Amino acid sequence: MADKVILLDFWPSMFGMRVRIALAEKGVEYEFREEDLFNKSPLLLKMNPVHKKIPVLIHNGKPVCESLIAVQYIDEVWNDKAPLLPSDPYRKAHARFWADYVDKKMYDLGKNVSTKKGEEQEAANKEFIECLKLFEGELGDKTYFGGETFGFCDVALITFYSWFKTFEMCGNFSIEAECPKLIAWAKRCMEKESVAKSLPDRHKLYDFALQVKKMNGIE
């Protein structure tokens, strides 16, 4: 039986991008369905009644919600190629810990950088950079967070890279100047086809972000 895979997603979502990357890494064919978040489809509401959020991966009619859970699911089902999690339990735990940390921190930090003003902006920028430096420390001299191969933690974090231009423009700072090693890592990831084709153009994202800010009455 051929697999039927649908991804309910929203093009700017860094969470949706993670699932796109995982599916691309595994060479899974799927149907990408763009959701209008102001007019959520009956399918989305049915498949994710708890959160009503994207991304939702629907595999043969059954939903998997929450991006990192979906990425792990994809890794477990399509386990014949491109493993995203290491097989060693300790290294696996390490990857899960850091991906979870990305999940806990990056979205809110990025949001603050994009929306705060004045003194609060300065504080937001500082916190954001501190977090990235922590990631740089964890990356060290490795090619990817997992070592020599692109993996779970790289997937978790790289999707925020597409938003870096937006953060820089809004926060009026240079991320590359502060975290050159992380940017170098990001560029290595972008050389992978699965990543390059899953992340939208950063200029398009910036225009989108400006529209959202305008809608919310933020300069």
Add this chain to the structure above:
Amino acid sequence: MSGTDLKLLGTKESLFTYRIVWALKLKGIEYEFVEEDLFNKSPLLLESNPIYKKVPVLIHGGKPISESLVILDYIDETWKNNPILSTDPQERAYARFWAKFVDEKFYEASIKAFFLTGEDQAKGVESIAEALQFLEGEIAGKKKFFFGGEAIGFLDIVVGWIAHWFQFVEEVGGFKVMDSMKYPAFDSWTKNFLEVPVIKENLPPHEELRRVFQGFQQMGLAAVGAKE
């Protein structure tokens, strides 16, 4: 079964620590429990979990693992007897989804309801009720535990604190939301869960919990940073 250099840093009242205790005991793994004073954290804790500086931390062969859900996964993958997670990817995703739900929605609403007053507390209580309704829906129709089986697993362990700790969150926080008439399936699950020998034999005494929650309330929201 010997754990070979296995330490669990935790406290005797921490609901997150107990998840790890239950998992280790279910698998018959021996370990050394290191009681932490969360107001005077040991160098070992600070070194082992520099990011969060919280318990529980499992240290296996000198290598630390933090975050209770990550630790549970690690334990299940390292000691294969009495598995707590299914091998089926869909069932695993299900367990992880609901574990995250409990740790985010239910837990955060509980913090609100416990520490805040007036309308803010009421909002917290409402969120708990919503979360409970979802959990009720998931457990209803299942035989005994979250996976429809006779044995407890990952999700039961994660939800487990609600069966024993939550009553003191309500009592000391001054609100009531648990209701056996409104959530009958969840109530049955609670009773079944507390009867499981490994759980029954590994629960902090009521008086201890009451005392600890009273302490938290006095500290206010600052307590959330110190605890766990």
